[in-house]
Amino acid sequence: MRRISVALSALALAGLMSGCSTVYRSPAVKAGVSDAGKVRVVAVTPETVLVANRAAYQPKTLPAVFQISAGSGAGASPRGLGRLPDAPSTQDGSRQGLRLDPPPAVDPGPYTIGTGDVVVLSTPSTQGTVAELSGLLAAQNSRNGYTVQDDGSINIPDVGRVRIAGLTVDEAEALLFQRLVESQIDPTFSLEISEFNSRRVSIGGAVGQPGVYPITLTPLTLGEALAAAGSVSVADIDTSSVRIYRDGTMYQIPLEDLYARSELQRLKLLADDSVFVDTDYDLGRAERYFAQQIQLQQTTLAGRRAAIDELTAALTLRRADLDEQRENFSQALELDAVDRDYVYLSGEVRTQGRYTLPFGRKATLADALFDTGGGIAKETGDASEVYVLRASDDIREFGAVTAWHLDVRNAAHLPLAARFELRPDDIVFVAENPVTRWGRTINQITPSLITAPINAVAD
Incomplete structure (x- = not known):
């Protein structure tokens, strides 16, 4: 039995020795000169992060279609009130009683x-x-x-x-x-x-300068409006009046009352009021003037509605065009048909593969390690050996690689990872810890210890 045990041990040792050539050799970062080129290891510190970040790089940007809205460059010019129709001709009339019927006092509120x-x-x-x-x-x-x-x-x-x-x-x-x-x-x-073009009052009749006058931040009173229109110009104050058309109702203020009572001069006018200074008791001239104003406002509103419909249609078409362009780009992105910049994750990370550098901004080492749900594999990775491998862009240093080394056993070093900017084709590498390296070696040797004696006995 002792001879058999010795024989089995010898056979196992022989199998072990013969299997050593197949044992997995884990990668590691070594400074110096090799067949691949010159490797320089640089510790990541606040100072070396600044050096690493100096490498020129302009992140790829999203197409311009993602930066504009459907309203950019679109729009229609506002339609104004247009030219004021000529006021009816002035005529004299006989004196008749004029009844005071002023509009109610209102507060127009803030502009x-x-x-x-x-x-x-x-x-x-x-x-x-x-x-x-x-x-x-x-x-x-x-x-x-x-x-x-x-x-x-x-x-x-x-x-x-x-x-x-x-x-x-x-x-x-x-x-x-x-x-x-x-x-x-x-x-x-x-x-x-x-x-101020949106709130206006039209003034016509026996005034010096008939026209359309704006309402500004300060409310416009009847007295101020008449003064702005060149004041009242009538031959007989007894037969003259100021007629105001507002919201379908006509109001009347005899000029004699207007000049005698200051509160009437302080009446506040509202947007779209029409004021007509009439030298006749007959309402016909004032009614014709107000009818012209109503027709003019209706024409203006119709023009504005048409402009808004036109603008809405143009925005809808433009929005559809922008959506189609964005959708086409998104599909090309899904099919990997868009030129992108990548960083590669290797070694003892949870998910090996490539990390896509984002559009419009620079990514950091922390982004690559943690944004994809990866990070250092805590069971197998060596937190003291995290590297960013970056090849030199200088053709005179072809094959030269700088290995930026970060030791994160001290968690206080992690902010450096959040400051270290990545560049296209960088390789993030995490070495395996010594226990993992030994465990993997044992896992590969164990089958040899079992199968070598069995094969020997079978022979």
Whole structure:
């Protein structure tokens, strides 16, 4: 029996020796010169991270179609009220009793921005209201501002369309502040209205300058409106009156009462009011004037509705085109038909393979190790030997490799991984720990210890 045991031991040793040539040799990073080229190992420290990050690299970007919205470059010019129709001719009439029937006193509330208004984004610099805002908010037209278009929006470069119609100046300023912050633009600005075009009052009849006059941040009173129109010009104050058409109702203020009572002069006018100074008691001339104003407003509203429909159709088509381009790119991305930059994970990581560098930004060593659910394999990896292998771009150093070595046994070194920027074709390598290397060797030797004696006995 002793002879058989000795024989079996000898046979096992022989099998072991014969199987040694097949034992797995794990990879390792070794400094020096080899057949593959020159390898230089550099410890990762705050100083060497700065050196490594100096390597020139411009991340690939998404196609421009992902950076624009359907509203960029689109829009329609606002339709104004147009030319005011000529007022009916002045005629004299006989004196008849004029009844005072003023419109009710109303509070128009704070001014809200509307279609046709021109707003300016101004900085607190000495350059005035047309100064630049981070180089992006310079005025886009000859009036040095942004016109509120038919859909109630303004179009700001690199921000897109922002709907501000119906908002007060403070509310619009707060909304623009939020949109600028979201677009990573310095939001130091103030909002001003440089042209008031959305709220108007038409004035005709016996005035010096018939026309359409704007309502601004300060409410427009009847006395101010008549003064702006060149004041009243009548021959007989007793037969003259101011007639106001508002929301389908005609009101009347005799001129004698208007001049005698200051509260009538302070009546606040509302948007779309029509004021007519009539020298006759007969309402016919005023009615014709108001009918012209109503027809003009209806024509303007119809034009605006057509413009909005046109704009909506154009935006829908543009949005569909952008969606199709984005979908085509996404499909090409899924089919791996888009040129991308990669980093490769090797050694004792949980998932070996390639890590795709993102669009538009630089990735770090921490991204590659942890963003994909990989990380160092805790059972087999050696936390003291984490490397980033980077080949030299200099043709004179062909084959030269720099191995940036990071020891993360001390978790305080992990922030360095979050600062170390990766470059295309970098290889992230984690060496195996000594116990793993020994265990794998034993696993390969064990079959030889078993099978070698059996084969020998069989022979």
